[in-house]
Amino acid sequence: MGIERIAVVxxxxxGNGIAHVAAQHGKSVRLVDVSSEVLERAVATIAKNLDRQVRKEVLDEAARDATLERIExxxxxxxGAVGVDLVVxxxxxKAELKYSIFETLDRVADExxxxxxxxSSISITEIAARTRxxxxxxxxxxxxxxxxxxxVEVIRGLATSDDTTAATVALSEQLGKTPVEVNDFPGFVSNRVLMPMINEAVFALMEGVAEPEAIDTVMKLGMNHPMGPLALxxxxxxxxxxxxxxxxxxxxxxxxYRPCPLLRKYVAAGWLGRKAGHGFYVYD
Ligand SMILES: NC(=O)c1ccc[n+]([C@@H]2O[C@H](COP(=O)([O-])OP(=O)(O)OC[C@H]3O[C@@H](n4cnc5c(N)ncnc54)[C@H](O)[C@@H]3O)[C@@H](O)[C@H]2O)c1
Structure with a gap:
């Protein structure tokens, strides 16, 4: 089955990055959010990121305009979920939020x-069990x-069919991605390995081992990571x-896997990182 019409919830x-890449590769995209303000900001972000691609000569202006036109x-x-081949x-x-959204999607999306x-970590098998x-x-x-x-980490739940997996892998390739199939386990591969490293960096900061810049520089220059764990x-x-x-x-x-208390404190303060303008670093 070909996937041509996609809703991103x-x-x-x-969400804005997924909508961007799908529309750029010719898919018709519906971007759904509870907040109209978020939707306006998402489209502005996509336009800004497309402009950057035009400046870098990765895209021409006609392709940028066509990409934006494909996003509703x-x-x-x-x-938002009616009349599409795939919902992402x-x-x-938050598990309960995802369960309720999948119950709704199952009810309204095409068969x-x-x-x-x-x-990033919630069981696909459990999400799937909320649907028919x-x-x-x-x-x-x-x-x-x-x-x-x-x-794109492609995660098969216990009941996921071969056809669904094949269609998802094929779509990922059409979007210029490299899909990697993994089984359903908490955090899959990516976050099972990444999050303990980030958490340990926050413990190092909390215990006064070093300042954020120093922790990140050690990991960038010493381990050849493109970004330090706190910036990431x-x-x-x-x-x-x-x-x-x-x-x-x-x-x-x-x-x-116990979350570092300093991470909890930052979240409680609303210091959520780049999107809030303040995390381990301060952003303009
Ligand atoms: N941030 C990352 O680096 C990253 C990377 C890979 C995967 N993820 C995963 O992607 C998912 C989204 O993360 P994010 O960082 O984009 O979160 P985010 O907080 O930036 O965005 C979530 C959006 O969902 C909207 N929303 C909330 N309830 C909704 C509802 N009922 N219907 C429609 N929209 C609703 C919010 O308004 C918000 O705009 C999470 O599962 C996260 O674990 C995040």
Whole structure:
């Protein structure tokens, strides 16, 4: 089955990047969010990022304009999910919120539609169990920023069918991505490995081992990472990092995933990273 019409639910950090890359590769995209303000900001962000691609001569102006024309915004989930081949959900990393959205999507989306989640850590099997089409539910985990990063972690739930997996892999390739299939386990591969490193960097900061710049410089120059873990946490969103660590801690039942108290404190303060203008660093 070819996937041509896509709804992206959630127009925040990830949703706008996913909408961008899908529209850029010729898909018709409906971007859905509860907030009209978020939708306006998402389209402005996509336009700004497309302009950057034009300046870098990755895209021409006609392709930029055609990409924007392929994106429609809707602030009603029920209307937004009708008449598409695939829904990619990218709402905050809260299990109950995702369950309720998938229950709605299952009720309103076309029968053939695949329902994918961009979740970083929540069980695809459990999300799928809330629907009457668990064979057509899958994880499609884009990396941040979604329009640029090459990887899509494709997560098969226990009931996900081979057809659904094949269609998701094929779509990822059409979007210029490299899909990697993994099984459904908390945090999958990406966040199972990444989050303990970020958490340890926050512990190092809390314990006064070094300042944020020093921690990040050690990891960049010493380990050849393109970004330090604290700058990366600011990019991901500290609330998202905390939510993922809580899933790892709870589901794997091991204290090595215990979220650092300093991370909790920053989230409580609203210091959520780049999107809030303040995290481990301050942004304009
Ligand atoms: N931030 C990252 O680096 C990153 C990377 C990969 C995956 N993810 C995952 O992607 C998902 C989204 O994360 P994010 O960082 O984009 O979050 P975000 O907070 O930036 O955006 C979430 C958006 O969802 C919207 N929303 C909330 N409830 C909604 C509803 N009922 N219907 C429609 N929209 C609703 C919010 O208004 C917000 O705009 C999470 O599952 C996260 O774990 C995040």
């Amino acid at each position: 959630g127009g925040g950090t990830m 915004t809707v602030n009603d989930l029920e209307a 959900e990218a709402v905050p990393e 053939h539609a695949i329902l994918a989640s961009n979740t 089409r668990p064979e057509r539910v899958i994880g499609m985990h884009f990396m941040n920023p979604g329009q640029l990063m090459k990887l 946490a600011d990019l991901i969103g500290l609330d998202t990092c905390l939510n993922i660590l809580e899933v790892l801690h709870r589901e794997l039942g091991d204290d090595r």
